[in-house]
Amino acid sequence: xxxxxxxxxxxxxxxxxxxxxxxxxxxxxxxxxxxxxxxxxxxxxxxxxxxxxxxxxxxxxxxxxxxxxxxxxxxxxxxxxxxxxxxxxxxxxxxxxxxxxxxxxxxxxxxxxxxxxxxxxxxxxxxxxxxxxxxxxxxxxxxxxxxxxxxxxxxxxxxxxxxxxxxxxxxxxxxxxxxxxxxxxxxxxxxxxxxxxxxxxxxxxxxxxxxxxxxxxxxxxxxxxxxxxxxxxxx
Amino acid sequence: xxxxxxxxxxxxxxxxxxxxxxxxxxxxxxxxxxxxxxxxxxxxxxxxxxxxxxxxxxxxxxxxxxxxxxxxxxxxxxxxxxxxxxxxxxxxxxxxxxxxxxxxxxxxxxxxxxxxxxxxxxxxxxxxxxxxxxxxxxxxxxxxxxxxxxxxxxxxxxxxxxxxxxxxxxxxxxxxxxxxxxxxxxxxxxxxxxxxxxxxxxxxxxxxxxxxxxxxxxxxxxxxxxxxxxxxxxxxxxxxxxxxxxxxxxxxxxxxxxxxxxxxxxxxxxxxxxxxxxxxxxxxxxxxxxxxxxxxxxxxxxxxxxxxxxxxxxxxxxxxxxxxxxxxxxxxxxxxxxxxxxxxxxxxxxxxxxxxxxxxxxxxxxxxxxxxxxxxxxxxxxxxxxxxxxxxxxxxxxxxxxxxxxxxxxxxxxxxxxxxxxxxxxxxxxxxxxxxxxxxxxxxxxxxxxxxxxxxxxxxxxxxxxxxxxxxxxxxxxxxxxxxxxxxxxxxxxxxxxxxxxxxxxxxxxxxxxxxxxxxxxxxxxxxxxxxxxxxxxxxxxxxxxxxxxxxxxxxxxxxxxxxxxxxxxxxxxxxxxxxxxxxxxxxxxxxxxxxxxxxxxxxxxxxxxx
Numbered sequence: 001x002x003x004x005x006x007x008x009x010x011x012x013x014x015x016x017x018x019x020x021x022x023x024x025x026x027x028x029x030x031x032x033x034x035x036x037x038x039x040x041x042x043x044x045x046x047x048x049x050x051x052x053x054x055x056x057x058x059x060x061x062x063x064x065x066x067x068x069x070x071x072x073x074x075x076x077x078x079x080x081x082x083x084x085x086x087x088x089x090x091x092x093x094x095x096x097x098x099x100x101x102x103x104x105x106x107x108x109x110x111x112x113x114x115x116x117x118x119x120x121x122x123x124x125x126x127x128x129x130x131x132x133x134x135x136x137x138x139x140x141x142x143x144x145x146x147x148x149x150x151x152x153x154x155x156x157x158x159x160x161x162x163x164x165x166x167x168x169x170x171x172x173x174x175x176x177x178x179x180x181x182x183x184x185x186x187x188x189x190x191x192x193x194x195x196x197x198x199x200x201x202x203x204x205x206x207x208x209x210x211x212x213x214x215x216x217x218x219x220x221x222x223x224x225x226x227x228x229x230x231x232x233x234x235x
Numbered sequence: 236x237x238x239x240x241x242x243x244x245x246x247x248x249x250x251x252x253x254x255x256x257x258x259x260x261x262x263x264x265x266x267x268x269x270x271x272x273x274x275x276x277x278x279x280x281x282x283x284x285x286x287x288x289x290x291x292x293x294x295x296x297x298x299x300x301x302x303x304x305x306x307x308x309x310x311x312x313x314x315x316x317x318x319x320x321x322x323x324x325x326x327x328x329x330x331x332x333x334x335x336x337x338x339x340x341x342x343x344x345x346x347x348x349x350x351x352x353x354x355x356x357x358x359x360x361x362x363x364x365x366x367x368x369x370x371x372x373x374x375x376x377x378x379x380x381x382x383x384x385x386x387x388x389x390x391x392x393x394x395x396x397x398x399x400x401x402x403x404x405x406x407x408x409x410x411x412x413x414x415x416x417x418x419x420x421x422x423x424x425x426x427x428x429x430x431x432x433x434x435x436x437x438x439x440x441x442x443x444x445x446x447x448x449x450x451x452x453x454x455x456x457x458x459x460x461x462x463x464x465x466x467x468x469x470x471x472x473x474x475x476x477x478x479x480x481x482x483x484x485x486x487x488x489x490x491x492x493x494x495x496x497x498x499x500x501x502x503x504x505x506x507x508x509x510x511x512x513x514x515x516x517x518x519x520x521x522x523x524x525x526x527x528x529x530x531x532x533x534x535x536x537x538x539x540x541x542x543x544x545x546x547x548x549x550x551x552x553x554x555x556x557x558x559x560x561x562x563x564x565x566x567x568x569x570x571x572x573x574x575x576x577x578x579x580x581x582x583x584x585x586x587x588x589x590x591x592x593x594x595x596x597x598x599x600x601x602x603x604x605x606x607x608x609x610x611x612x613x614x615x616x617x618x619x620x621x622x623x624x625x626x627x628x629x630x631x632x633x634x635x636x637x638x639x640x641x642x643x644x645x646x647x648x649x650x651x652x653x654x655x656x657x658x659x660x661x662x663x664x665x666x667x668x669x670x671x672x673x674x675x676x677x678x679x680x681x682x683x684x685x686x687x688x689x690x691x692x693x694x695x696x697x698x699x700x701x702x703x704x705x706x707x708x709x710x711x712x713x714x715x716x717x718x719x720x721x722x723x724x725x726x727x728x729x730x731x732x733x734x735x736x737x738x739x740x741x742x743x744x745x746x747x748x749x750x751x752x753x754x755x756x757x758x759x760x761x762x763x764x765x766x767x768x769x770x771x772x773x774x775x776x777x778x779x780x781x782x783x784x785x786x787x788x789x790x791x792x793x794x795x796x797x798x799x800x801x802x803x804x805x806x807x808x809x810x811x812x813x814x815x816x817x818x819x820x821x822x823x824x825x826x827x828x829x830x831x832x833x834x835x836x837x838x839x840x841x842x843x844x845x846x
Contacts (some may be wrong), residue, residue, distance in 0.1 A: 014839060019834045026829070030821045038814055044736030050273065110828055117820035125813060126735050129273035155240075192257055204272025209261040216260075220253045227245070 001038025009106070012073070015105045025068050029111050032061045036089030037118075054118065055202045056059025058140050059176050060196070062108075062147055067168030071161045073100045074229075078159035087229070094226045098209045101152050101222060108144040112137075130203040139201030142214035147172055147220025151202055156225045156232075175217075255542045266323050274727060279324050283399045283659055283725035287329040290406055292376045295334045296322045296398065299350045301367040302339050307360050313387050315369050321394065322371075325402075333402070334358045340368050356384040373398065375405040381445075392570075392726045393706075395442055400721055404446060411448040412716045416440070417479065419454045419468035439679050439705050447712065454479040457648055458657055459486040465715050467494045470501060475512040481647040483516060485658070488641060490666025494708070498676040499529040499578035499607045500550070507607040508676075509576070519642040521585035522680045523590060529576045530609040530674075532654055533601035541616045548615050549622050550576040550605060553702070554631075558598055564722050565634070566595045566712050573702035576610055577675035579629040589667060590637035595707075596673075599628040613815055632673040638664040671711050678704050736810065737792075743805035747798045754798065758791040 016022040033054065037043050041053025048054075077083040086096060115137070122128055154167040176194045197210040279287075298319055305312040322335040340346045342365040350357075355370035374380040381401040390397065431621040441451055452459060452466065457464060457478045466486060468475075487493055495517075496509045508526040517524050527773040531549025535558070552574050559566035574596075582592035603624040610618045616643040703726075713721040733741075765784050768777065 010839070012835045014832070017829070017836050021640050023825075023829060026825050030818070031823060034814070034818055039331070043741070044734055044810055046734050048735060113828075114821050114825055115826045118817050121813070121817045121820050122735075126738065131271040132273045135271035192254055192261065200268075203276070204270060205277045206271055207268040208264040209257070209267070212260045212264070213257050216253060216256055220249055224246070224249050228242075 001174050003050065004095045005099040005102070008091075008096055009102045012100050012103030013106055016069070016103070021068070022107065025065055026111050026114070027067055030114055032064070033058075033114070033118075035063065041166065043216065048122070048203075049127055049129040050136065051119070051122065051128070051206070052116065055136040059143055059198055062143055063139070063172045063176055064105075064110075064169065065111070066108055066144065066147040067151050067154070067165045067172065069111075070104045070148055070168060072155070073104060073152050075159055075161045075164050087232075093230045094222075096227060097152065097156075097222055097225045100226075101148055104152065105145055105148045109141065110146055112140055112144060127180075129204075130214070132202075134211040135204045135206055136202040138206060138215075139198055139210075140213065142201070143198070146214045146217035146221065149218040149225070150175070151179050153221045153225045153228070166167040237402040256480075262432065266320065266327060276727065276844050277320065277324075279321075279328055280395060280723075280725050282725070283325075283395055284328050286403050286720045287325060287333060290329060290332045290402070292406070293332055293334070294373060294375050294405055295336065296325060296371060296373050296402075296670060297336050297338055297372045298322055299338050299340050299346065299355055299368045301342075301360075301365075301369070302364065303342075303360055304367050310675040311388065314386060314391065315533075317331060317393065318369075318386055322398070323478055325398070325442055341814040342366070353380065353382045354384055355382060358385070363658075370804060371398070373401040379405055379521055379597070381405060394727070396706075396721075396724045396726060399724055401717060403721055409588055411446065412464070413450050413460075414447045414712065415452045415463040415466040416469070417452045417454050417456075417466060417471075417475075417483075419472065419475060432437055439708060443709070443712070445708075447716075452482075456482050457653065458482050459491065461489075461658075463491070465492045465494065465712065467496075467726070469496045469679065470498065470508070471495075471513040472501075472509050478647060480512070480516055481643055484519075484642050487520070487639060487668035487670065488664040488666075489658075490664070490668055492669045492671075494671045494673070494711060496676045496679060497524055497526070497578060497580075497672050498576070499526045500611045501577035502575045502677045503680050505611055507611045510578075515642055517672070518583060519585065520639055521583055521587055521590055521637065521669075522633070522635060522670070522672055523581040524578060524672075524674065526578050526607055528579070528604040529607045530579050530598065530631065531576075531605055532598050533603070533624070535598060535600075539615050541614065544616060546616065546619060548619055549603065550610055550618070552577075552598065554596060554598065558596055560593065560595050560597070563593060563595060563634070563715060564719075565707065566629055567814060569703050569707060570726065570728050571702050572704055572707060574631060574675045575677035576607075576682075577631045577632065577678075578607075580633055580672055580674050581630065582633075582635075585637070585639070587637035587639040587664075591635070593634045593636075594632070595671075596632035597628055597630050599759040600626070602629055605711055631675065632671070632713070634669045636667055636673065638667055640664070669715070707819045736806075739813075740802075740806050743802045743809060746805060747802045751795060751798045754791050755796045758788065758795065761787045761791060835841075 035052040036057035037051075041056055043053040046053065074083075077086060087093070089138075119128065119133060145206055150172055151168040154171060155164040158164045158167060178194070192213075194213075197207070197213050203209055238546075241257050255729075268277065298315075300315045300319070304315060314579065319337045322337075325333045326335040338346050340350060347366070347368070350370065353370075353372045355368055355372070357366035357368050359365075360367050370385045371383040372380050373383075381404060383397055383401070386394070388501070393516070423596045443449060450460075450463060454471070454475050455478055459482050468483065471479075483493065495513070497513060497517075499504070501508055510524055510526040516523060532552050533549055535552040535554055536547035536549045537551045537553050538545055539551065554572045554574065556570050559569045559572070561567050561793075578729070601624060603622050605618055605621050605623070609621045612618060641660070641662050643660075646654060646657065648657060649660075650655045706726075710722045713719070761784055765788070767783075768781060768784070
């Protein structure tokens with residue numbers, strides 16, 4: 001990581017802890033996760049050695065919360081007018097985009113790590129299937145990486161945080177809900193479905209194509225953000 | 236406007252490229268994955284890998300699936316997808332010696348005809364217009380095939396076993412190993428090819444006849460053919476003559492394998508078994524058996540309905556993993572065996588050399604006995620009332636091996652014209668003999684593990700997963716006949732483990748169990764007393780007694796309800812405590828994270844100000 005990325009990362013990352021919204025999002029994440037896990041996930045009724053009740057609703061929870069983390073990434077720059085200042089600095093656009101992205105992803109991963117105490121508590125009470133939990137965690141990390149990239153992309157288009165939030169929410173929600181295999185009975189197309197890939201991962205099947213799917217989503221999001229930012233500067 | 240359009244086109248292009256790229260990746264990297272499911276759900280077991288790596292000739296697996304299933308029965312479609320992925324693993328692991336094809340059946344097509352010819356079972360679509368299929372066929376180069384008529388999700392734990400055993404079966408020479416059957420009590424008839432037709436009696440023989448040639452042996456046969464290495468002896472009872480005993484004695488001394496089914500109460504015929512005929516042989520082989528007592532267990536009892544009453548009947552047991560010897564390959568991984576009024580067996584002193592006695596099925600915990608003469612009667616309620624709790628461990632099946640001595644002094648036919656036609660008398664074993672003894676004949680009759688609808692079909696099916704009785708017998712035969720890999724094939728448990736809620740519930744109920752049992756006993760005693768009262772007698776004393784008993788019954792019932800309520804409260808408290816601890820731990824962790832990063836933020840600020 002070069003110095004510029006590090007500097008931008010540090011500025012953005014610690015920025016989260018400066019405002020109350022970060023703590024609010026973390027608290028909301030804990031509340032939503034526990035609610036979905038214990039109330040909607042039938043935690044006490046089904047075998048939860050691999051914490052399936054917890055992971056089942058993670059895409060929905062993360063889809064709702066990550067736009068809240070990424071919405072300020074670029075909108076604040078537009079609103080405060082610092083965008084011109086940043087873009088005229090001797091820093092590559094991609095470094096700025098990556099720096100901001102890594103900050104949002106790091107914060108989201110810290111939020112995701114809230115699961116660790118729950119795993120420990122469950123382990124104290126019952127047997128756990130650690131390998132399946134690790135697999136599910138990997139899938140959540142991949143989801144965080146892809147959602148953060150999409151959130152940053154939408155944030156780079158709008159100058160209003162609320163619109164950035166709603167726009168990200170809409171796009172992420174559409175992607176998680178869209179299943180290309182409804183267009184055809186071809187079973188290969190199911191590999192393009194967000195939920196299908198997630199289902200495989202939380203069941204302990206770490207497919208190379210699933211990893212590529214999420215990473216390419218993150219890559220496409222970042223690349224599109226760089227393209228939009230550089231296009232904006234040209235204009 | 237132009238700018239907006241270009242942004243739109245840009246996004247469409249990005250999305251298009253994303254899906255195109257991922258489509259090609261999913262095709263290119265198909266079946267490249269790491270299995271972290273914990274129970275190797277997505278990988279083949281070592282036993283299957285060994286079997287398919289040793290294949291000399293090519294085989295093919297065809298999975299027939301109707302695409303319409305995805306719309307009508309999504310869960311079945313999900314299972315179909317899993318099967319398709321699994322058979323692709325067979326192809327990959329066999330280095331293409333096995334070809335796996337997924338054939339999508341369109342209605343009224345040639346593929347549908349083909350599926351029908353193989354005997355695949357169809358089910359109707361939700362609109363009732365077309366037949367749907369989810370089945371498989373395994374074929375070898377000679378055109379022989381074994382079909383799996385329909386993949387039933389209930390058989391999911393046995394999926395790999397079904398496919399691999401079919402592959403193994405098709406890889407063996409067409410000549411089937413001979414198994415002798417001595418079953419004095421059963422209606423036996425011969426098929427045209429001389430094999431045994433026991434289809435009217437025991438489903439297990441339907442299942443085995445695809446894999447072994449079952450040869451009937453009369454219990455009056457003086458000698459068992461040298462080409463038979465295994466004999467199944469079912470319910471010897473009175474039917475086993477002295478001559479038959481001699482034949483079995485010599486068979487074991489020559490290194491033969493014997494599977495013996497004995498019993499305390501033969502439920503099918505409602506009679507107590509006679510242990511005299513077989514006991515001479517068994518005691519010589521180091522096995523003690525008595526049909527006097529029937530074994531039962533309160534923990535493993537199944538519920539029966541007698542008249543209008545539903546109650547746990549102790550001698551009828553559904554045994555689970557903890558009852559099976561997990562150290563022995565034969566019983567390792569089994570989850571359920573169903574027994575009805577079994578007897579117990581024990582090891583006893585024997586003069587045999589290299590003797591070993593390995594229990595296979597044991598029942599322990601709240602066990603007990605019922606006198607078999609009582610247990611044989613139809614009124615299960617009466618039998619259950621005679622259950623005497625002993626809390627001892629009882630062995631219900633075992634494997635015995637050793638070099639035994641003969642139970643006979645000399646050739647039983649000595650001096651007769653048959654003597655010269657017979658093999659010479661062996662006073663001492665020339666080879667180690669193996670005896671598998673299962674102390675329940677109903678083990679074979681039980682219909683909970685065998686599905687008669689697959690009778691006379693060339694399929695791997697027949698066993699259904701409510702119980703694994705048939706699987707245990709098949710494992711024994713596989714081990715004897717050199718198909719050890721099939722014995723090693725693990726059964727994939729799909730039945731979920733107990734939930735945390737169930738665990739909490741059990742803990743909560745256990746805390747009040749003793750007290751509840753005491754109250755239930757009090758209630759029973761009161762009811763028993765009440766039943767003895769003459770209600771026609773209106774004397775003061777009698778009326779007072781009735782009132783007192785009524786009061787006692789009400790009190791006992793109330794106490795039981797109260798204990799149930801307390802157990803329920805305790806269960807809810809446990810759940811609340813768990814949720815509280817989880818939420819507290821997560822919040823504490825979040826606070827620690829927040830404090831750490833706040834501190835680091837402060838440091839950064841101070842550092843910036845100092846600069």
